[in-house]
Amino acid sequence: MSTTLRRGDEQDLGTLLAFFDEAVAWMVARGQPDQWGTEPWSANPKRVERVRALIGSGELWIAELDGVAAGALIVSDHADEHVPTVDEPERYVRLLITSRALAGNGIGSLLLDKAKDIARADGIELLRVDCWAGGGGKLVAYYERNGFAKSGTFTVKGWPGQVLTQRVTV
Numbered sequence: 001m002s003t004t005l006r007r008g009d010e011q012d013l014g015t016l017l018a019f020f021d022e023a024v025a026w027m028v029a030r031g032q033p034d035q036w037g038t039e040p041w042s043a044n045p046k047r048v049e050r051v052r053a054l055i056g057s058g059e060l061w062i063a064e065l066d067g068v069a070a071g072a073l074i075v076s077d078h079a080d081e082h083v084p085t086v087d088e089p090e091r092y093v094r095l096l097i098t099s100r101a102l103a104g105n106g107i108g109s110l111l112l113d114k115a116k117d118i119a120r121a122d123g124i125e126l127l128r129v130d131c132w133a134g135g136g137g138k139l140v141a142y143y144e145r146n147g148f149a150k151s152g153t154f155t156v157k158g159w160p161g162q163v164l165t166q167r168v169t170v
Helices: 010-029 045-055 107-121 135-145
Strands: 003-007 059-065 068-076 090-098 126-132 149-156 159-167
Touching (some): 003 107, 068 107, 135 149, 135 159
Parallel strands (some): 090 126
Antiparallel strands (some): 003 059, 126 159
């Protein structure tokens, strides 16, 4: 199987929404609706606009496995407003999402490596990401396996979040 990365743009909105819809269905099937709810993102105009705004917030990269969209990454120079700020330049993973149908192919790790490459190319040593801290911490553990360390928490309307940090050698 061949994995490639390509720059994305607003034309990839449908692809990202399909990833979110697939993830919601997968989490609901597992009995974990707390992260993103139970309804498809593509059916909620506010969430569609949120994804559209995310696309415009940084560099979008799409991973393709044998020509099929398998994951997406958005890297920005800043975090969302709910995340504590830092006093140094950073690159922030605003979105990392992969197709559940193609899980187990290392797509997420490949995209995180791309985020590190972006930070490195920009001469930035700090890479951060945040994620849902619920669900027994499985998502947090995923980022830790990919070289990130816990660095702070936040809560937005009862949604527990974990901020993680990784230092990148430039």
